Amino acid sequence: MKLISKRTALLLIASFLFVDSSFATDGYFLTGYGAKQQGLGGAGVALPLDSLASATNPAGLVRVGNRFDLGLTLFRPIRSTTITGNQLPPGYPNINGTYSASRVTNFFLPDLGYNHLLRPNLAFGVALYGNGGMNTSYVNPIPLLGNTRGGVDLDQVIVSPTIAYKVDAHNSFGLGVNLAYQRFAAEGIQNFASPNYSANPTAVTNTGHSNSYGAGVHIGWLGELSHGINLGATYQTKTYATKFSRYSGLFAEQGGFDIPASFSGGVAVKVHPRATVLFDTQRILYGQVKSIANSGSNQALLGSNDGPGFGWHNVTVIKTGLAFTVNPALSLRGGYNHATSPFDNSQTFFNILAPAVVQNHLHLGATWNLQSGKEINLAYVHAFQNTMNGINSIAPTAGGGNANLSMYQNSFQIGFGWNRNK
DSSP states (O other): OSSSSHHHHHHHHHHHOOOOOOOOSTTTOSSOOSSSTTTTTTTOOOOOGGGGGGTTOOGHHHHOOSSSEEEEEEEEEEEEEESOOOOOOOTTOOOEEEEBBBBBEEEEEEEEEEEEETTTTTEEEEEEEEEEEEEEOOOOOOOTTOOOOOOEEEEEEEEEEEEEEOSSSSSSEEEEEEEEOOOOOEEEEEEGGTTTTTTSSSSSSSSSEEEEEEEEEEEEEEEEETTTTEEEEEEOOOOOEOGGEEEEEEETTHHOOOOOOOOEEEEEEETTTTEEEEEEEEEEGGGGOOHSSSSTTTSSSSSSTTTOOOOOOOOOEEEEEEEEETTTTEEEEEEEEEOOOSSSSTTGGGGGGGOOOOEEEEEEEEEEOGGEEEEEEEEEEEEEEEOOOOOSSSGGGTOEEEEEEEEEEEEEEEEEEEEEEE
């Protein structure tokens, strides 16, 4: 019997291409992939649990057996900007006040994984998942940006065919190819669509969604140090992507927007027959992508090779988790995720469009095992509210003052898993 029909598979793939954008919170990356990993604070480099393990560590696929996994996440980010101390000349409106960026609040993000053991020590799998994204949709125009409601919409979807090989009883290696699709749209920033600010004023704002495609490589290692102690390490190259042509006057390098490289390490320790503790650390290299990393106060023209960006630097993420088996039918998980801030207080003005200021996340999860290897997985993540107050973030030529950014988020995920070995 076929696992799923060809038509069903095509519909699942299409759902990724047209799904609402997410707003991830380790910068703009997701904290974890799949409901099981989300329940563990995003940790999982050293503990593969399902066929989405390849999104975290490709070497894990040879440890999870023959599986199919499908999930859906609801994100509810609440974000806003408060402008203070602005003093535009007489005749200009008073723009000080709070602006809600949550005109659109609910976002849905699916994930899908399939893994097959070709031999007991060799696995092939493929995963489809949202790498991350960002969205702001302001309720009212922000006069410093433009004369219509402002905001951005960035979606990133990864298709990752992966092969994993177990070289001996204790070590396995994995190699995946990250095939990326991303789309972007911006609106309400007409003030920058002029030759004074942009190298291509017609490709700055309100031009609809622009598509981009790219590819990168993901490698990983998973090893058993001793009974009950696993170690893992993984590295993803930069995903080199085609340019957002409709926004060649906004992003540096004529619309360039590669997906940053990252590397991670993790440990999983079985402290009790029913309990495992996890600890991961991840480094996301936002600082290597000019359109993300260049300072927003850069005096070059938007869209030029060294044009302004969001002023983001590299981010370090700490992920901790606890997995506990209550009985054969029920497993519980919990975790905590902390990320360093991707930008400084001086960069808050341009990040009105991308207020990724949350840093701390509480994760909870559970699995109910059903008959014939089937299971239901749940996860809940709360990103605690954080406010970043700007410091001299609005240029004196725009009236000075500061943009203060605030955000918190809740997300709920439900997943279905099928271990086909049972």
